[in-house]
Amino acid sequence: MALKLAGRLEALQQSEIRNMSIECARVGGINLSQGVCNTEVPIEVRRAAAEAIEAGANSYSRYDGAEELRRALSRKMREHNGLDYDPEGEIIVTVGATGAFYVAALAFLEPGDEVILFEPYYGYHVNTLRAVQAVPVYVDTEPPDWSFDPAALEAALSPRTRGIMVNTPQNPSGKVFERSELETIADLARTHDLFLFTDEVYEHFLFDGREHLSLATFPDLRERTITMNALSKTFAITGWRLGWIAADRRWAKAFGPLSDLVYVCPPTPLQLGAARGLGLLGADYYDGIRAEYQEKRDRICTSLERAGLSPWVPQGAYYVLADISRLPGQTSKQRAMALLRETGVACVPGEAFFRGSRGHRIGRFCFGLTDADLAEACRRLEKLA
Ligand code: GLN
Numbered sequence: 018m019a020l021k022l023a024g025r026l027e028a029l030q031q032s033e034i035r036n037m038s039i040e041c042a043r044v045g046g047i048n049l050s051q052g053v054c055n056t057e058v059p060i061e062v063r064r065a066a067a068e069a070i071e072a073g074a075n076s077y078s079r080y081d082g083a084e085e086l087r088r089a090l091s092r093k094m095r096e097h098n099g100l101d102y103d104p105e106g107e108i109i110v111t112v113g114a115t116g117a118f119y120v121a122a123l124a125f126l127e128p129g130d131e132v133i134l135f136e137p138y139y140g141y142h143v144n145t146l147r148a149v150q151a152v153p154v155y156v157d158t159e160p161p162d163w164s165f166d167p168a169a170l171e172a173a174l175s176p177r178t179r180g181i182m183v184n185t186p187q188n189p190s191g192k193v194f195e196r197s198e199l200e201t202i203a204d205l206a207r208t209h210d211l212f213l214f215t216d217e218v219y220e221h222f223l224f225d226g227r228e229h230l231s232l233a234t235f236p237d238l239r240e241r242t243i244t245m246n247a248l249s250k251t252f253a254i255t256g257w258r259l260g261w262i263a264a265d266r267r268w269a270k271a272f273g274p275l276s277d278l279v280y281v282c283p284p285t286p287l288q289l290g291a292a293r294g295l296g297l298l299g300a301d302y303y304d305g306i307r308a309e310y311q312e313k314r315d316r317i318c319t320s321l322e323r324a325g326l327s328p329w330v331p332q333g334a335y336y337v338l339a340d341i342s343r344l345p346g347q348t349s350k351q352r353a354m355a356l357l358r359e360t361g362v363a364c365v366p367g368e369a370f371f372r373g374s375r376g377h378r379i380g381r382f383c384f385g386l387t388d389a390d391l392a393e394a395c396r397r398l399e400k401l402a
Pocket of ligand 1: 034035050051052141188
């Protein structure tokens with residue numbers, strides 16, 4: 018038989034984030050691998066989604082999302098991010114930020130176009146690029162603060178470079194890009210006429226008083242910045258798959274039809290639940306996330322340190338990279354599997370976020386879990402000591 022899969026699949030690999038969740042479920046372990054986020058969903062959000070189902074809002078929403086949610090997101094971006102996007106034509110509700118980036122990649126990238134990513138990177142960004150036959154180009158960042166060399170960023174540019182992906186706070190390192198770093202990126206984008214793709218899903222997960230900055234607010238960047246975000250983490254609804262993409266009208270008009278083509282629309286009653294949440298929850302709720310997650314971060318970092326798995330303390334998001342080189346094995350996958358066998362705690366092997374062998378001594382641990390689950394995971398990790 019001459020039938021075969023399309024060539025684009027050769028470059029795609031199933032994410033270790035998902036693989037480790039499966040390995041973890043097999044042994045009934047505690048999943049610190051996938052960023053599942055099993056903390057409590059705000060009652061306002063849950064109730065409004067349930068009410069929407071009961072009230073019969075169970076058919077398709079408009080292809081670019083329910084009006085209530087587009088309006089709520091527009092208000093949120095104005096008040097929280099200092100960004101002005103029209104809910105009619107500049108905001109498209111997508112199936113997660115994953116759907117948002119896929120739509121953006123389909124809209125802008127030709128086969129062979131290059132997009133720069135900072136390493137460690139989020140594998141879904143890489144694979145989304147590969148799925149549209151674009152080419153990821155990497156710029157190294159160095160611990161402890163995962164900073165980059167501006168000269169290396171410039172050197173990564175080529176005539177095929179179309180854009181730079183900026184994920185801040187970053188998955189997996191927790192890096193929160195500083196104003197001066199974003200200015201460097203902004204300058205390059207202006208000089209070389211590049212798109213800026215941002216993934217801001219962890220915008221509320223900030224520690225030690227850090228601030229989240231949206232690149233689209235920088236002078237003259239609004240038109241070239243494609244801002245992507247999701248409510249998965251903010252409302253602990255990772256399974257609801259609600260994200261959005263905001264951009265200048267001239268680009269945004271392409272996104273709705275693409276989003277429609279891939280999945281028609283995100284689930285309508287869930288969109289209405291999220292819209293109500295955005296309307297009702299105030300600064301207290303968002304401040305609460307920072308405090309709660311800073312505590313969780315400190316807790317897991319202490320346990321990792323005690324376990325001899327030294328962490329690079331994250332500035333934001335809800336992941337921590339740690340040195341797992343004392344665990345048996347040659348690769349990070351072997352080490353992560355050894356940890357799972359020994360403690361019943363799953364982490365993601367570093368090779369999911371780094372090229373070559375650089376990730377082999379690293380594991381990523383998610384701390385977006387209930388206090389009870391996190392306490393049990395920490396207790397198990399500390400037994401390694
Ligand atoms: N963003 C989450 C993570 O990095 C979940 C991703 C996923 O399952 N695709 O773990």
